Amino acid sequence: MTTRTTGDPSAGPPARAGETGGEEARKVLLASPRSLCAGVERAIETVERVLADRGAPVYVRKQIVHNVHVVDDLRRRGAVFVEELDEVPPGATVVFSAHGVSPAVREQAAARELRVIDATCPLVTKVHVEARRFAARGDTVVLIGHAGHEEVEGTMGEAPERTVLVQTPAEAAALEVEDPGRVSYLTQTTLAVDETAEVVEALRARFPALTGPGSDDICYATTNRQRAVSEVAADADLVLVIGSANSSNSVRLVELARRRGVAAHLIDDVGDIRPEWLRDARAVGVSAGASAPHHLVEEVVAFLRELGPIQVTEHRHTIETVRFAAPKEVRTP
Template sequence: MKILLANPRGFCAGVNMAIQCLEECVRMFGDNIHVYHEIVHNKYVVERFTKLGVRFVDEVSDVPEGAILVYSAHGVSPAIRQQARDRKLQTIDATCPLVTKVHMEAIRYARQGYNIVLIGHEGHDEVVGTMGEAPESITLVDTPEDVEKLSFAPDAKLAYLTQTTLSVEEAGRLIAKLKERYPQIESPPKEDICYATTNRQHAVAQLTERADVVLVLGSQNSSNSQRLKEIAKSLGRPAYLIDGAGEIQEDWFTEDNNVLITAGASAPEVVVQEVVNYLKTTFNAELEEVVTREEHVTFPLPKELRQLQLSN
């Protein structure tokens, strides 16, 4: 067996920042930390912080008045921020800057009188937060059929935005369909899909032809991880989205397989290495790491946290 280990893989700059932010909060404040939803969509990460005493909540009302609340990497709506102010919570915003960029674009387009078409998956935390910025101005589309159902006038003042973790190809099809129906539709100055999402998809698209089986490390509720699995499957390879080595089934492989391993942007490297070690031990696999693109992006810790560090 041969392992093709995709690089880049795993944590993006936004996830790195959010996790470092929460680690620093735990260091500074102990276990009196609450996070609105999951800090990132990864089971391993959430379980690790839960063991450290961090509490993940779905309602701001579940956070005691005056406590610390961290906003997840996916961002939140203005309504959630107001609820936190009403409860006098000390908030730390770990929203990925690339998600914040989409929020700012939504606000700008709404103020300029545009109807905004948001391409994304209904119910995803990022989509909920973005739509909350201008709910009266945003219409969500998830499929080509959704685009066909749009009822805007042919000359309507329109702009589109996208969820940052979409498949580039999937989003491209919907954007093309929108432009076909509404040639005047405005696009954001710079595309919204995250650089890391794009790079991981590019690696899978490039390397899957060399593989017999594809393993994607990531959780089922991770949108960008699901896209990696879908890309591999669309190229005719069996692909499995797993949280770790414990979910692997030996009958997925034969001893002479080439196995491509990658990881979604919220999956930690430790679970990747567990899978690599499992395949080495079980199938005597050899490892080849394949670099398809370089990444050098970093984001600073949230301003509120940096200010608290200075005052401590």
């Protein structure tokens, strides 16, 4: 981990104790990486490009990413978010969200002659491919994830007759399958790494022949943000995670900080910060889920500065360099 005092102009110059009437500066510990990941950026840019090229309205099935600020901004620019495809006029353009869809949804889109632009994160697509491969060889596919999440619904739809959902170690330990010797597992990409390991351990104890994906399904961005928050939590009295309530990876960051014994709260923006959280917090950790825009972090830092002198330090776990190509329908020549 690299720790440095930030010189980011958006955060302003770091304050030092004694700069303002002798008041001790509150420490603001920025977890890094934070905010948008490559899959989310790709999905947002996809909708932006379609709006620029084809004009409004552009229909998007579900929220393109799980963040109210992103969705509201795109809605103001002409995106129309729908729950199901029967809300989309026949022949219109529809964008599939970063969380992916099931084959049944693709079939429905074809039947309605919709022009589909698929913004599914490539790392979610990887899980879908694995689900089809494991099911095709006759395995029971155990999907570790959260019931009702759009990513889980899409993955289970790849082989619904052979896939079962498990959410906890207890459910894994009690699972009954057709052939205990042919069981494989996959995971939702935005789970807590340590909790998922416990579920996999329970599955392996139940089914010794258990097989899994060739590489972790929990995505690099989720893992990196969790590790960065864990490091910041070790030095913080309070952790603020910027993200929406339906953002799985953001919620996991809050839970992780709390498991480290630190008070932690999920906020959509500065308007959600409650004064009593800060009363005795001399070191505040700040992170943002993978679907939260960067400017929201800057606004939180600016808000904390308004309350008194702060010393901003970035705790860098790693540098992310991953980039994904845009869907072929919106690539520039």
